[in-house]
Amino acid sequence: MTYHAQTRTYRLDPHQPDPEILRIAADVLRRGGLVAFPTETVYGLGANAFDADAVARIFAAKGRPSNDPIIVHIHALAQLEQIAVAVPPLAQSLADTFWPGPLTFVLRRGERIPPNVSAGRATVAVRMPSGSVARALLQTVELPVAAPSANTFSRPSATTAAHVLHDLNGHVDVVLDGGPTTIGLESTVLDLTGAVPTILRPGGVTIEALREIVPDLQIRQSFLASDEQAGASPGMLIKHYAPRATMLVFDGERMAVLAAMRSRAEALIAAGQRVGLLIFDEDRQAFAGLAVELQVLGAVENAERIGAGLFAGLRALDAAGAQAILARAPGRIGLGAAIYDRLLRAAEGRITHVS
Ligand code: TXA
Numbered sequence: 001m002t003y004h005a006q007t008r009t010y011r012l013d014p015h016q017p018d019p020e021i022l023r024i025a026a027d028v029l030r031r032g033g034l035v036a037f038p039t040e041t042v043y044g045l046g047a048n049a050f051d052a053d054a055v056a057r058i059f060a061a062k063g064r065p066s067n068d069p070i071i072v073h074i075h076a077l078a079q080l081e082q083i084a085v086a087v088p089p090l091a092q093s094l095a096d097t098f099w100p101g102p103l104t105f106v107l108r109r110g111e112r113i114p115p116n117v118s119a120g121r122a123t124v125a126v127r128m129p130s131g132s133v134a135r136a137l138l139q140t141v142e143l144p145v146a147a148p149s150a151n152t153f154s155r156p157s158a159t160t161a162a163h164v165l166h167d168l169n170g171h172v173d174v175v176l177d178g179g180p181t182t183i184g185l186e187s188t189v190l191d192l193t194g195a196v197p198t199i200l201r202p203g204g205v206t207i208e209a210l211r212e213i214v215p216d217l218q219i220r221q222s223f224l225a226s227d228e229q230a231g232a233s234p235g236m237l238i239k240h241y242a243p244r245a246t247m248l249v250f251d252g253e254r255m256a257v258l259a260a261m262r263s264r265a266e267a268l269i270a271a272g273q274r275v276g277l278l279i280f281d282e283d284r285q286a287f288a289g290l291a292v293e294l295q296v297l298g299a300v301e302n303a304e305r306i307g308a309g310l311f312a313g314l315r316a317l318d319a320a321g322a323q324a325i326l327a328r329a330p331g332r333i334g335l336g337a338a339i340y341d342r343l344l345r346a347a348e349g350r351i352t353h354v355s
């Protein structure tokens, strides 16, 4: 089953979104249609979170399995009581610090939220995005908006309207083009329904920043998770964010990693493969003279820039026809944890530890 629509795209100035265009988009949402819009993290594919039929269209448009729950987006704290029940005080204090922003809470689901939003679970994920177009849209429609990332299932998330159209043209009613998203990595998902607050997905709010408020924070080792553990957040499948090319991630001491990547690239080229490399500024020299497609993400210590360009880099290598993509893993502190997580899933767990 899929969802078909005549897709209309509107360009918006993110600093001053045109209220007329926002009204058009809000109207589509109220009538049960789908609107793709930029948040500070990635583009979302939105529907009225109170409307089970509209939410079903999201799953149909993305080809998303129905066991993968969706995040509900709000613009004001007062909306929380329409969505969740038994909200713990910790959610309030975390919201004071991190909302609006790239942090999602998993809470107990309120009865106005239809079960398909949460894939039948008793919980619901909620976040208040800070992106200006997202906020303006949410204020205009005055409804909570359920929105997964606006990509086809298992592909890299969309950080531009062009990415959204590449994946979903003809399957979404309106695309709001507010330019590239700034963070480029999805929100951090924090489960507050258990005994101990647990990160289900690292993202735009760092683990270090969360630990300052939640010292006993736990992190689910999700990419190595058994199926049973993966059930806690079924979006955390091994294959996710994946390019069409076969992806291989190399981790370890820099010089050893670069040597291993170069010899793997040479072997693949010799075997007739088109090779793409996802690397950092300072690594260019190591691949001089090789016939490869390069995506240089920025200086290795600049995690903000790497995060912002990661999905676009994967998509660009796909578009260039790469059959294999080799990537160097960054360090795992700060935003590096989210970058590492996305690379590993894109590689379906294929990581080479070089020593
Ligand atoms: O930054 C973001 O979070 C973006 C923008 C659009 O807001 N959205 C996003 O949605 O990344 P999506 O659907 O691609 O990823 C949502 C993640 C999935 O891993 C899903 O399993 C998890 O959140 N999730 C959603 N509801 C959940 C729930 N009730 N319990 C556990 N995990 C949940």
Ligand code: MG
Residues within 6 Å of the ligand: 148, 149, 157
């Ligand atoms: Mg997604």
